[in-house]
Amino acid sequence: MRKVVVTGLGVVSPxxxxxxxxxxxxxxxxxxxxxIKAIPTESLDVKIAGEVTDFAIDDWVPKKExxxxxxxxxLALASAKQAIESSGLDFEKEEGLxxxxxxxxxxxxxxxRIIEENAVRLHNEVKRLSPFFIPAVIANSxxxxxxxxxxxxxxxxxxxxxxxxxxxxxxxxSRWIREGICDVCISGGAESVISALAFQxxxxxxxxxxxxxEPKKASRPWDKDRDGFILSEGSAVLVLEEEQxxxxxxxxxxxxxxxYGASSDAHHIAAPEPEGKGASLxxxxxxxxxxxxxxxxxxxxxxxxxxxxxxxxxxxAISSVFKDHxxxxxxxxxxxxxxxxxxxxxxxxxxxxxxxxxxxxxxxxINLDNPDNEYNLDFVPHKAREGxxxxxxxxxxGFGGTNACLLFKKYS
Amino acid sequence: xxxxxxxTSIIVDQLGVEKDKVKPEASFVDDLGADSMDVVELxxxxxxxxxxxxxxxxxxxxxxxxxxxxxxxxxQKA
Numbered sequence: 001m002r003k004v005v006v007t008g009l010g011v012v013s014p015x016x017x018x019x020x021x022x023x024x025x026x027x028x029x030x031x032x033x034x035x036i037k038a039i040p041t042e043s044l045d046v047k048i049a050g051e052v053t054d055f056a057i058d059d060w061v062p063k064k065e066x067x068x069x070x071x072x073x074x075l076a077l078a079s080a081k082q083a084i085e086s087s088g089l090d091f092e093k094e095e096g097l098x099x100x101x102x103x104x105x106x107x108x109x110x111x112x113r114i115i116e117e118n119a120v121r122l123h124n125e126v127k128r129l130s131p132f133f134i135p136a137v138i139a140n141s142x143x144x145x146x147x148x149x150x151x152x153x154x155x156x157x158x159x160x161x162x163x164x165x166x167x168x169x170x171x172x173x174s175r176w177i178r179e180g181i182c183d184v185c186i187s188g189g190a191e192s193v194i195s196a197l198a199f200q201x202x203x204x205x206x207x208x209x210x211x212x213x214e215p216k217k218a219s220r221p222w223d224k225d226r227d228g229f230i231l232s233e234g235s236a237v238l239v240l241e242e243e244q245x246x247x248x249x250x251x252x253x254x255x256x257x258x259x260y261g262a263s264s265d266a267h268h269i270a271a272p273e274p275e276g277k278g279a280s281l282x283x284x285x286x287x288x289x290x291x292x293x294x295x296x297x298x299x300x301x302x303x304x305x306x307x308x309x310x311x312x313x314x315x316x317a318i319s320s321v322f323k324d325h326x327x328x329x330x331x332x333x334x335x336x337x338x339x340x341x342x343x344x345x346x347x348x349x350x351x352x353x354x355x356x357x358x359x360x361x362x363x364x365x366i367n368l369d370n371p372d373n374e375y376n377l378d379f380v381p382h383k384a385r386e387g388x389x390x391x392x393x394x395x396x397x398g399f400g401g402t403n404a405c406l407l408f409k410k411y412s
Numbered sequence: 413x414x415x416x417x418x419x420t421s422i423i424v425d426q427l428g429v430e431k432d433k434v435k436p437e438a439s440f441v442d443d444l445g446a447d448s449m450d451v452v453e454l455x456x457x458x459x460x461x462x463x464x465x466x467x468x469x470x471x472x473x474x475x476x477x478x479x480x481x482x483x484x485x486x487x488q489k490a
Contacts, residue, residue, distance in 0.1 A: 064428030068453075128456060131449035 004174045005411060007251040008089070008239025010082025010188075011351045012075045013338050014050030014232050018082060021054075022348075023355050026337060026363045027384050031216040033230050033339050038194045039113075046199045046208045048215040050232025050339030052192075068132035069145060070111025075235035075344075076142035076190035077149060080105075084150065087239040088251060089184065091150050101184040102154035103147040104173040105237065106165030107139035108343030108398070113195035139343075142190045142235075154182040160343075162398030163303070165189050167346025170238060171260035171404055177242050184245075188237035189347035202231060205270055207307065219340075220367035221304035221333035222311050222379055229305040232339030236347035238354075255354040256409045258391070259292060261285025265401030272310050272397065276317030279303075279395065282403035283321045286393065290407045295325050296391050297407075299362045301353045303395040304333025305340050312372070314395065319375035330387065332380040336366040346396035350406055353392040357410045360389050415462070415488075419481050422457050426450070436478040458484060 011018065014032025015025035025032065032050050041047040052075065057066060060078040069077075091098050114137045118129050135141050140158035147156040155176060159168040166189020173185040202208050209228040211218035219230045246253055263285065265278030272279070287294055303314055311333075319326045334352050341348055356362055361384050368381040394406045413421070420434045429444050440446040440454065451474075455466050458480060464487045466474070474480050 062428060064426075128459075130456065131452040 002178050002180065003243035004177045004240050004257045005243045005246050006238050006254045006257060006354055007241045007246050008083035008087030009254055009351050009354065010079035010086065011236040011348055012052055012055060012078050013234035013341065013348050014052060015338055017052070017054055017078065019351065019355065022352070026334060026352065027361065029337070029364050029366045029383060031219070031337050031366060033215045033218055035215055036194070039196060044196060044199050045203045046210055046231070047212040048209070048218055048230060049194060050230055050341070051194060052233055068136055069141065070114050070136045071192035071233065072107055072111060072190045072235070073142050073145050075192055075233065076105050076146060076237065079188060079190070079235040079237040080146045080186055083186065083237040083239050086252065089239065091152070097184065098151050099153045100182050101152045101186065102173060102176050102182040103143045103152050103156040103186045104159065104169045105142040105146060105187070106159040106161065106169035106189040106343050106347070107142050108160065108162045108165045108191055109193050110139040111137040112193040112197045116195050116197045146186055152186065154185070161402045161404070162400055163340065163342050163345055164396040164398035164402045164404040165343035165346065166236070166348070167350070167394065167396035167404035167406055168262065170240070170257070170347060170350055171262060171406055174240055174257050174260055177240055183242045185240045186237060187240050188235065189344040190235035191341050191343040192233035193231070193342065194233055198231060209306065217367050219306045219336050221302070221306045221336050221365055222315065222372055223368050224370040224372045226306045226308060226311065228307055229335070230339030232341045234338065234341040234344045234348055236344060236351045238347065238350060253411045255357050256411045257406065258409045259286040259290030259407030261289060261405045263403045265403065267401050270399050272313040273401065274309070274313055276313040276320065278401060278403050279314055279317035279397055280321045282405045283317065283393065283395065286405040286407045292391060292407060294322050297322070297329055297393050298387065298389045298391055299356060300329060300331045300393045300395060301349045301356070301363070302331050302333045303397045304365070305335055310397070312374070314397070315375045315377055318377060326375065326377060330362045330380050330385065331377045332363050332365040334363045336368070346394065346404060346406070349394050349396070350408070353394045353408050357389050357392055357408060361386055362389065415484055416481055418461060419458070419477065419484065422461060423454065423477065426454050426457055434477055436476070436481070438477050439475055441475070462488060464488060
């Protein structure tokens with residue numbers, strides 16, 4: 001059977017631009033959450049977010065393209081560039097490679113900010129809208145722009161499954177490689193919805209934390225005082241490649257993607273199924289697809305968004321899938337530092353999972369001062385922890401009751 | 413800033429081209445790398461900056477830098 005390995009990585013998140021900045025922040029338990037800077041917040045109920053503040057757009061997106069593309073596309077282009085460069089792939093030199101390379105970047109929503117600006121313009125001032133309005137905001141434009149920039153001619157679309165979009169993208173495109181549809185895939189997630197529409201919309205669902213005075217303490221998965229997630233922006237891209245091909249060209253192999261599971265809660269449009277049955281099913285499928293026993297999993301990079309209901313349902317699901325072993329493995333939520341990047345989350349957390357394997361370090365759950373821990377899991381509170389990590393599970397769950405789990409293995 | 417200078421600066425900004433390429437006879441599509449969507453956006457920028465209305469049917473007649481300058485001058489006079 002064709003195996004799938006990860007040969008390139010790129011990331012842009014509230015913790016910074018690039019793998020090194022992100023990993024250093026995680027090792028030092030640094031939060032990327034702060035007061036919102038990109039838009040006025042006087043009329044908003046939520047005034048905190050995880051924004052990418054050190055993004056020098058001119059380094060990543062040609063001037064002419066900047067105004068024609070939403071910020072989620074800028075972030076996707078930046079993480080794709082990092083990933084492709086780190087993979088050493090040369091689409092110019094290697095004949096036929098472009099035809100064998102797919103692009104699948106998951107996006108949960110698209111550019112709500114540009115939608116909002118254009119709606120206001122339409123109703124207040126003029127009838128005429130920019131011809132770039134639609135392509136700048138639609139979710140699959142991130143994949144589209146990446147495929148155009150590098151001339152990638154394999155399959156190209158986007159997975160749109162809310163907060164699981166990035167994980168679905170990586171999981172589904174790994175099947176393209178397994179099934180021989182392509183040999184390489186530029187896979188990941190991107191999201192930037194920083195806008196009044198997004199904050200007021202998510203707040204209407206009572207989904208967001210309103211800890212406006214203490215942004216760095218607002219994202220606190222499994223803590224008794226958690227009060228919702230923090231809206232963040234970001235992107236991460238992985239280069240997935242068929243193993244033999246990667247070995248033949250002496251590619252850097254960061255990890256093997258061994259398993260993928262997906263399921264549906266079939267329960268409620270926003271609330272998780274309280275028993276975590278859908279989440280359990282996806283975790284079990286990921287293990288089964290990899291032929292990995294549950295006892296082999298060392299660390300779970302959890303979905304853990306810091307919402308009252310979601311965190312409990314996930315802990316319950318982990319406990320029910322892993323049984324006794326749930327007491328031994330480590331579980332943490334890096335959203336305690338990045339906040340929730342929605343469609344990018346599964347991809348950013350895949351990058352973090354792979355780095356945990358490479359550095360044999362489990363990231364911490366910061367702000368976990370008073371654990372709400374009915375199932376007695378080890379949430380790696382406050383500080384990163386060194387340990388022997390061979391297999392890491394990455395969970396992503398989204399509105400609509402959608403679940404996607406990825407299983408990464410240390411490559412040797 | 414003269415109309416010519418302002419038009420040039422808008423084109424440089426919108427199309428991301430070098431200033432010295434923006435000659436009066438330069439065609440947006442053939443010489444300055446614009447596609448049909450770029451031209452629509454360029455025309456919108458002229459409308460915003462010069463407070464003129466450029467009807468859709470007139471858009472097709474504005475193909476070069478000089479066409480734009482002429483249209484703006486005529487319509488600002490009126």
